[in-house]
Each structure stands twice: as structure tokens, then as C-alpha cells.
Amino acid sequence: MEIRKIYDRDFRINAVKLALESNRFKVAKELGIATTNIYRWQAELKKYGPDSFCGGGHFRNPEQKRFSELKRTLKQKLKDTELEIEIFKSASKYIPQGKPMIFHFIENNLDTYPLWKMCKVLGIREFTYYRWRDKILSPRQCQTILLEEEISSIFYEYKERYGNIKISAELQSRGFKLSPAQVTFYMRKLGFISKFGRRRIIKSGSLFIPHNPCVFPNVLNRQFKVEEPSQVWVSGITSIEIATGLLFLTIIMDLFDTKIIGLSLSDGLTIKETSIPAWEMAVHNRKTKKGLIFHSDRSPQYANKMFTRKLNSYQDIRRSMSRQGNHLDNAIPKTFFTSLKSEIVDLNMLLTKKQIEEKIFEYIQNQQ
Structure with a gap:
């Protein structure tokens, strides 16, 4: 690629003078420049006189300088705005999920965007991000x-x-x-329950914890008919006996179409095996919306800080729980479990975990 030549002010003025005194084509050839340059320099000298050929960074008058600075400022603002829009678009799916997911977005995009810019766009203080990153613990x-x-x-x-x-x-x-x-x-x-206590808890439906801040009132109040998707989700847990012991099935159902949008089949009853994976599957399959009621019983898999924090990371989700000893408050999941077991349980023999999994997924698929 040919390097562009730069000619200073004196050179241009002399070239114009020589062209006026003799033939401009001859002068252009002797100086090794294009004839069009001489034409352009002559026109500029005629128009601006002593203010001609200011060069880069020099201006003929204060107004031209102000215009240049304004143009440069607007270009920079436009560039910054475009970057902010790009950051917001990239982070849009994380914003409704709360600060933890926003922090993860920032962490994963440090090589793409400046930290201060991401914090500004997402409304996060840099100090708050650093404290999350360094996980300062008392x-x-x-x-x-x-x-x-x-x-x-x-x-x-x-x-x-x-x-x-x-x-x-x-x-x-x-x-x-x-x-x-x-x-x-x-x-x-x-969310730990010993194997010897699981059957009693599953049969009783809930384990009430006095003064538990993660127990919520019965907001749903047996209003099981809804008119829109993601208006009410209900959830429940049941045990299924297999050849090697017990399996625990957790479901989340949207009352609008009674579709199972989230489930977990596990060997244990911990929160990370039951309510958490079922919830993650549900939000993957169906979007939440403002005012969504999530209803369940009061079992430890729901009435705990870990699951409560998980739901609180989503905006405007209302918790609802069955009253103590009122199994009909969560009748829909129980009806589903009764129907499911009548179809998949073999009275003559206990099935393996794999066989039960296949029967459950086949049953749910046929019901949708």
C-alpha cells in the first residue's frame, strides 16, 4: 500500500506560485506531485488567503475549532452509547435473575467490556462487584x-x-x-433428612418448623382455576418404591394447562436434588412473569433459605404454602401423583430405577 505524502504549508504556496508563473503541468512533473493537487491548492489559497493550508489540528477561526471539538465529542458519545446498548443487550437475560447472575455476567465479560462501563450500565457499584468476587467472609x-x-x-x-x-x-x-x-x-x-425419617415426612406432607421465616401464608387459597400461563405454579414431592429402595419425584405444574414444566427424580431428599433442579427445569421450559404465584406444601425442601433465595432472585414471584395439616390446599399435585402411581407401579414386582424413569417420562408425555 502506497504511503500518502504530506506537504507542508511553504511547499504548497511555492508550488502555487511556480504554477502561476509557468505551466502547472510542467511544475507538477518537476515537483513529483499530481496536477489535481495544484488545482486544489490554488482554489484554497484564493478562497482563504493567509489562512490557507492550516494542517491537522489547526483552525482558520475559533468557530471552526469549536465545531471540530463538538464533532469529536459527539462521535465519542455516540461510540459510548452504542457500547452501552451492546452491554445491555448482552446482559438482558441475566438482569431479571438478580444480582448473582449479573455478577457472573460481569465476570465472564471482563475481556470484552470495561468493568466500569458494565457496572454503570447494569447499576452495580464496582466495590459491590469486587466484594462478591473476593467473597469476603466474616x-x-x-x-x-x-x-x-x-x-x-x-x-x-x-x-x-x-x-x-x-x-x-x-x-x-x-x-x-x-x-x-x-x-x-x-x-x-x-435439606438433610435421614432415610429412617423420610417415609414419615412424605406421608405427613410437611415438617413444620416453628417461627420459620421461610414458611409463607396460603395465598392461593385453593383457587386452582387460572386464565393465563405462568399465573400459578404448584409443586409437590412423592416417594416411589423401587427394587433398591426409594426414589423421590418432585414436580412443578402450571395450573393453566396442567402441564409438568419441571421435575426431578432423585435418590435423596436434599434441596439440591428436589426443589432446586425442578425449579431450574421449569424456568427453562416456561418464562416467569410478574405476579406468578408459586404454591407448595411446607416440607423442608421448600421452606428453607436456599430455595427462598433462589426464588427471590426472580422478580415479583409470590410464595404460597398449604396450611399445616390441610392437604387439600395442594390437592392438584397429590391427584397427579395418585394417577401416576396407578399407571406405573407394578403390583407384582418392584421395578428398577431406569424402568421407573422410562414409565414416568412416558406417562407425562402422554398426559401433555
């Missing part, structure tokens, strides 16, 4: 995490058979002084 939070890890380790080490009393004793042997009542608190928070 000593009390560190102690809580350590206890939760120890309780989780014991619970799974003993094949989910230990309850609060045995876990408390095991913690004592490991150097942790925690009463059975305190262990119960952590087990409920983590």
Missing part, C-alpha cells in the same frame, strides 16, 4: 461453612442414615461441640 460465616461441610460429610459418610443425635455425637468426637437441636437447625437448612 469469622462467623467461616465457622458456619465449616460446620455445614462437617455435617454434610458425616451425613453422606454414613449413607444418609444418621439423624441429629448421632451426627451430634460424631461431631463431638471430631472436636465440635454442637447439640442435637443445633444439628437439627443445620440439617433443615441443608
Whole structure:
């Protein structure tokens, strides 16, 4: 690519003078420039006189300077606005999901956009982002995490058979002084229930925790007829006996068309095996909207901080729970489970986990 030549002011004035004194074509050839340059320089000298040939960064008058600065400023603002729109479009699907997902978006796009610009567009203070990234924990939070890890380790080490009393004793042997009542608190928070207590809890429908801030009033109040999608979602959990033990089926149903939009089939009853994966599948299959009522019973899989935080990360979702001992408050999932079991359970023999999975998915597909 040929490099563009730059001619200073004196050179241009001399070239114009020589062209006026003799033949411009001859002058252009001798100076090694295009004839059109001489024509253009002559016209500029005639028009602007002494103010001709200012060069880059120089202006003939203050007004021209102001115009150039305004033009440069507007170009920069336009560029900034286009970048902000691009950031907002890229982050639009994360914004309704709350700050944690916005933080993850920022973390994943640091190589694409400036941090300060993303924080400005998304309404996040840089300090808040850094605090989330560095996960600054207080000593009390560190102690809580350590206890939760120890309780989780014991619970799974003993094949989910230990309850609060045995876990408390095991913690004592490991150097942790925690009463059975305190262990119960952590087990409920983590969604842990020993295998010996599961049948009783499933049959009773709920395990009421006094003064539990994650228990909500019965907003739905048995109003099971709705007119729009994503107006009311109901959820429930049931146990299914198989050859090797028990499986636990969690469903989320949209009352508008009674379609199962989320489900989880698990070996355990922890929050991460039941309500959380069912919810994630539901929001993937169907969009939430403002005013959505999520109704369930009061079992620990729903009445806990982890699941409550999950739902709170979505905008304007109203929680609703059955009243204690009122199974008809959540009658729709129970009716579904009764119909399902009548179709898939073989009275003559217990099926394997794989066979049950196939029958459940086939039944749900035929019902939709």
C-alpha cells in the first residue's frame, strides 16, 4: 500500500506560485506531485488567503475549532452509547435473575467490556462487584461453612442414615461441640433428612418448623382455576418404591394447562436434588412473569433459605404454602401423583430405577 505524502504549508504556496508563473503541468512533473493537487491548492489559497493550508489540528477561526471539538465529542458519545446498548443487550437475560447472575455476567465479560462501563450500565457499584468476587467472609460465616461441610460429610459418610443425635455425637468426637437441636437447625437448612425419617415426612406432607421465616401464608387459597400461563405454579414431592429402595419425584405444574414444566427424580431428599433442579427445569421450559404465584406444601425442601433465595432472585414471584395439616390446599399435585402411581407401579414386582424413569417420562408425555 502506497504511503500518502504530506506537504507542508511553504511547499504548497511555492508550488502555487511556480504554477502561476509557468505551466502547472510542467511544475507538477518537476515537483513529483499530481496536477489535481495544484488545482486544489490554488482554489484554497484564493478562497482563504493567509489562512490557507492550516494542517491537522489547526483552525482558520475559533468557530471552526469549536465545531471540530463538538464533532469529536459527539462521535465519542455516540461510540459510548452504542457500547452501552451492546452491554445491555448482552446482559438482558441475566438482569431479571438478580444480582448473582449479573455478577457472573460481569465476570465472564471482563475481556470484552470495561468493568466500569458494565457496572454503570447494569447499576452495580464496582466495590459491590469486587466484594462478591473476593467473597469476603466474616469469622462467623467461616465457622458456619465449616460446620455445614462437617455435617454434610458425616451425613453422606454414613449413607444418609444418621439423624441429629448421632451426627451430634460424631461431631463431638471430631472436636465440635454442637447439640442435637443445633444439628437439627443445620440439617433443615441443608435439606438433610435421614432415610429412617423420610417415609414419615412424605406421608405427613410437611415438617413444620416453628417461627420459620421461610414458611409463607396460603395465598392461593385453593383457587386452582387460572386464565393465563405462568399465573400459578404448584409443586409437590412423592416417594416411589423401587427394587433398591426409594426414589423421590418432585414436580412443578402450571395450573393453566396442567402441564409438568419441571421435575426431578432423585435418590435423596436434599434441596439440591428436589426443589432446586425442578425449579431450574421449569424456568427453562416456561418464562416467569410478574405476579406468578408459586404454591407448595411446607416440607423442608421448600421452606428453607436456599430455595427462598433462589426464588427471590426472580422478580415479583409470590410464595404460597398449604396450611399445616390441610392437604387439600395442594390437592392438584397429590391427584397427579395418585394417577401416576396407578399407571406405573407394578403390583407384582418392584421395578428398577431406569424402568421407573422410562414409565414416568412416558406417562407425562402422554398426559401433555
